Amino acid sequence: MPLWGIDLGGTKIEGVILESANDTKVISRLRIDTEADQGYEHILDRIVLLVQKLSAESGLTPVTLGIGTPGTLDPITQTLKNSNTTCMNGKPFKKDLEAKLGFPIALANDANCFALAEARLGAAKRVMPDAEVVFGVIMGTGVGGGLVVHGKVINGRQGNGGEWGHIFLDESGGPCYCGQTGCVETVIAGPSLQRYYESISGKKATLKEIVKSYEAGNDPHAQATIKRLLEMFGKGISVIINIIDPDIIVMGGGVSNIDLLYTEGIAEASKHIFNTKLDTIFLKAELGDSAGVFGAAMLVG
Numbered sequence: 001m002p003l004w005g006i007d008l009g010g011t012k013i014e015g016v017i018l019e020s021a022n023d024t025k026v027i028s029r030l031r032i033d034t035e036a037d038q039g040y041e042h043i044l045d046r047i048v049l050l051v052q053k054l055s056a057e058s059g060l061t062p063v064t065l066g067i068g069t070p071g072t073l074d075p076i077t078q079t080l081k082n083s084n085t086t087c088m089n090g091k092p093f094k095k096d097l098e099a100k101l102g103f104p105i106a107l108a109n110d111a112n113c114f115a116l117a118e119a120r121l122g123a124a125k126r127v128m129p130d131a132e133v134v135f136g137v138i139m140g141t142g143v144g145g146g147l148v149v150h151g152k153v154i155n156g157r158q159g160n161g162g163e164w165g166h167i168f169l170d171e172s173g174g175p176c177y178c179g180q181t182g183c184v185e186t187v188i189a190g191p192s193l194q195r196y197y198e199s200i201s202g203k204k205a206t207l208k209e210i211v212k213s214y215e216a217g218n219d220p221h222a223q224a225t226i227k228r229l230l231e232m233f234g235k236g237i238s239v240i241i242n243i244i245d246p247d248i249i250v251m252g253g254g255v256s257n258i259d260l261l262y263t264e265g266i267a268e269a270s271k272h273i274f275n276t277k278l279d280t281i282f283l284k285a286e287l288g289d290s291a292g293v294f295g296a297a298m299l300v301g
């Protein structure tokens with residue numbers, strides 16, 4: 001049966017139809033603007049429009065679909081929360097969209113879709129197809145995580161399953177938009193690293209520039225910023241390893257392109273592991289921007 005997936009972003013909505021769960025050949029793939037500034041109802045209508053366009057292009061009619069959203073559906077209240085597309089927060093998004101589409105849908109946040117796609121189609125599938133537990137992390141402008149066990153996303157009682165970005169890491173991160181202090185995101189997200197660099201050097205620099213300066217070895221502030229990243233990454237990810245002990249951790253997002261994470265970052269993590277050695281396999285994500293929409297389709301496959 002073909003799998004339909006939608007990746008809802010703040011600026012674009014992408015949709016895909018895959019041949020089946022076992023054959024991920026793309027039948028159709030389309031993108032339209034979200035036009036989120038026109039409000040919640042309009043976003044729902046845009047998703048319906050994209051489904052109609054996919055249907056017209058493929059000649060297929062969906063009976064269900066998976067959708068990846070910014071934010072999480074609270075399993076208890078059935079409303080969306082923690083979305084940076086703020087007009088969606090507090091809305092019964094799943095129920096409203098199902099009413100407009102006329103069929104049931106499966107929903108997960110974008111980090112969970114990322115983890116699912118990399119587990120079932122991407123890096124983890126390639127390296128260890130029979131992996132029992134895969135943890136996916138996105139380290140970019142924010143930090144997110146997703147937990148996949150036996151090929152299924154674990155959403156959790158509150159819908160917070162895998163939410164690595166907002167567990168406590170270090171007071172020095174300062175206040176987080178989520179209301180807590182010192183979340184992983186406030187310490188190791190791209191903007192957090194830039195903020196830290198500026199706080200010690202008095203200069204603004206992009207993450208790329210900081211990494212370049214680090215590699216050139218001529219900027220003590222870049223050295224300090226990257227050294228702190230590696231230490232904090234190690235501390236933060238060791239918590240995940242000590243609790244769920246995944247076979248594989250797949251990492252995506254801009255910060256994950258820093259190669260030192262896969263050597264010195266892992267060495268830092270190994271200092272905090274409840275074991276004599278660290279066997280967890282760390283992989284760079286392989287599906288790029290496609291992970292969101294492919295993972296959404298996998299929600300129903």
Ligand SMILES: [Zn+2]
Nearest residue numbers: 166176178183
């Ligand atoms: Zn937070």
